[in-house]
Amino acid sequence: LPKIMIVGRPNVGKSALFNRLTHRREALVYDTPGAHVTRDVREGIAKLAGLRFKILDTAGLETFTEDESILARTATITANALGKCQIALFLVDARAGMQPQDMDVGRWLRKTAPHVKVVTAVNKAEGIHNDSSGRLMAAIGEAHQLGFGDPVPISAESGEGMADLYDSLRPLVEEAQEEIEKDRGGVQEIKEEDVNAKALPLQLAIAGRPNVGKSTLVNALLREERVLTGPEPGLTRDSISSEFEFNGKKVRLVDTAGWLQRVQVKEGPAALSAMHARKGVMMAHVVALVVDGEEVANTRSSMRHAEAALARWVVQEGRGLVIVVNKMDLLSGKENAKIRADVMKAVPAEIQTILPQVSGVPVVFVSALEKKGGAAIMRNVFECYEKWCTRLTTAQLNRWLRKVMSRHPKNMSGIKYGPKVKFMTQVKARPPTFVVFVSGSGELEETDLRFLASAMREDFGLDGVPLRILQRSTK
Numbered sequence: 001l002p003k004i005m006i007v008g009r010p011n012v013g014k015s016a017l018f019n020r021l022t023h024r025r026e027a028l029v030y031d032t033p034g035a036h037v038t039r040d041v042r043e044g045i046a047k048l049a050g051l052r053f054k055i056l057d058t059a060g061l062e063t064f065t066e067d068e069s070i071l072a073r074t075a076t077i078t079a080n081a082l083g084k085c086q087i088a089l090f091l092v093d094a095r096a097g098m099q100p101q102d103m104d105v106g107r108w109l110r111k112t113a114p115h116v117k118v119v120t121a122v123n124k125a126e127g128i129h130n131d132s133s134g135r136l137m138a139a140i141g142e143a144h145q146l147g148f149g150d151p152v153p154i155s156a157e158s159g160e161g162m163a164d165l166y167d168s169l170r171p172l173v174e175e176a177q178e179e180i181e182k183d184r185g186g187v188q189e190i191k192e193e194d195v196n197a198k199a200l201p202l203q204l205a206i207a208g209r210p211n212v213g214k215s216t217l218v219n220a221l222l223r224e225e226r227v228l229t230g231p232e233p234g235l236t237r238d239s240i241s242s243e244f245e246f247n248g249k250k251v252r253l254v255d256t257a258g259w260l261q262r263v264q265v266k267e268g269p270a271a272l273s274a275m276h277a278r279k280g281v282m283m284a285h286v287v288a289l290v291v292d293g294e295e296v297a298n299t300r301s302s303m304r305h306a307e308a309a310l311a312r313w314v315v316q317e318g319r320g321l322v323i324v325v326n327k328m329d330l331l332s333g334k335e336n337a338k339i340r341a342d343v344m345k346a347v348p349a350e351i352q353t354i355l356p357q358v359s360g361v362p363v364v365f366v367s368a369l370e371k372k373g374g375a376a377i378m379r380n381v382f383e384c385y386e387k388w389c390t391r392l393t394t395a396q397l398n399r400w401l402r403k404v405m406s407r408h409p410k411n412m413s414g415i416k417y418g419p420k421v422k423f424m425t426q427v428k429a430r431p432p433t434f435v436v437f438v439s440g441s442g443e444l445e446e447t448d449l450r451f452l453a454s455a456m457r458e459d460f461g462l463d464g465v466p467l468r469i470l471q472r473s474t475k
């Protein structure tokens with residue numbers, strides 16, 4: 001298996017991340033500043049959504065001298081271990097911000113193991129998307145300056161960001177796996193199909209209450225579209241059984257077993273405490289929320305409390321959302337035309353009420369039983385996914401920003417507008433996340449941010465996906 005070493009100064013949460021990735025419960029905290037524990041590098045097998053690798057934890061080994069540089073002796077132990085790794089997971093702390101010691105670790109990494117690929121993860125970033133202070137987002141910007149590419153905000157404690165971490169690690173782990181196999185002489189030349197097949201799969205969660213037809217839908221999707229491929233490097237058997245292709249693109253059903261067998265989504269807030277449900281949503285790029293069309297026809301409401309809560313939660317977590325109205329076969333025929341039309345109007349209207357901030361969530365009407373609508377679901381899922389991956393350049397954004405501010409109701413009505421919007425930049429995709437820099441006194445109000453988000457949706461065709469716009473003052 002490929003080897004990944006977690007590196008970072010003390011107290012950034014290396015052990016917590018190790019425990020999460022190896023699914024250990026123990027609360028051993030080695031990450032105490034100043035602790036001089038001499039011990040070996042901890043090693044374990046990590047599983048991250050079907051990706052498997054060896055993980056090494058250096059917590060407790062990093063010792064810094066008085067001038068804050070890494071002490072030679074322990075650094076040697078770590079360096080030896082690092083030399084046998086293909087990847088380093090460079091962990092920094094969003095709450096503390098970048099420290100001189102982080103820079104030291106970065107320099108040390110470059111010097112000691114230039115062959116090792118580095119992924120920077122910014123830990124303790126739980127709640128980053130609701131952080132109005134912008135402090136956590138600023139830490140991501142600082143982590144950029146370490147020079148190891150796009151940092152991934154995560155929380156080893158809460159599990160947030162694990163899907164993004166997976167996305168960053170997967171290509172590196174697969175590449176490392178191939179290298180290992182080539183060294184063994186086991187793998188021939190990479191064929192062209194393999195190169196295409198290496199594109200990351202879209203992670204799809206099928207969510208919904210019991211009996212709405214999730215299993216039937218999954219079976220329909222897998223049976224129709226599935227292509228059998230051999231085991232892939234770094235993937236467990238389990239995860240392969242739920243992978244399929246749509247129009248040549250890979251799709252992975254996330255934690256399907258959890259959704260289908262273990263999750264009893266109850267009415268009320270209990271729905272949100274279903275651990276596996278949470279995990280499924282967190283690991284997903286897009287969530288297909290299945291509702292029962294016949295029930296909608298009977299009750300005139302597509303969303304029970306639990307479903308509405310789940311839909312809101314999916315958007316709050318920044319995942320793409322597609323609503324699937326199933327069992328439409330029960331509403332077929334001329335005699336049902338009126339009911340059918342009502343249902344097709346009622347669901348989008350209700351979604352709009354539940355999620356007023358995200359207009360244009362796609363709604364697809366299908367029959368899983370008759371295997372009708374699978375392609376329509378997947379088309380919408382991929383469309384949603386592409387929007388979710390959108391990257392806009394800073395130049396593009398600012399040209400747009402100047403234009404759109406002149407359209408702002410406050411400027412239109414001639415009121416002198418308080419906080420001046422200076423410029424805007426996209427800090428990450430998946431979901432598209434932007435920071436507007438504001439100068440002067442005061443902050444943009446919620447309504448201003450909503451105005452920007454909805455204008456952005458319209459002008460860049462980003463309807464139906466969660467957008468995040470944060471503000472920072474340039475003072």
Ligand code: GDP
Binds near residue numbers: 329
């Ligand atoms: P799950 O609990 O959401 O996984 O639901 P299941 O897939 O087990 O389906 C529950 C019941 O609904 C089963 O009796 C299915 O045969 C039925 N069902 C699922 N999809 C459809 C559909 O499109 N049309 C009809 N008429 N029945 C369906």
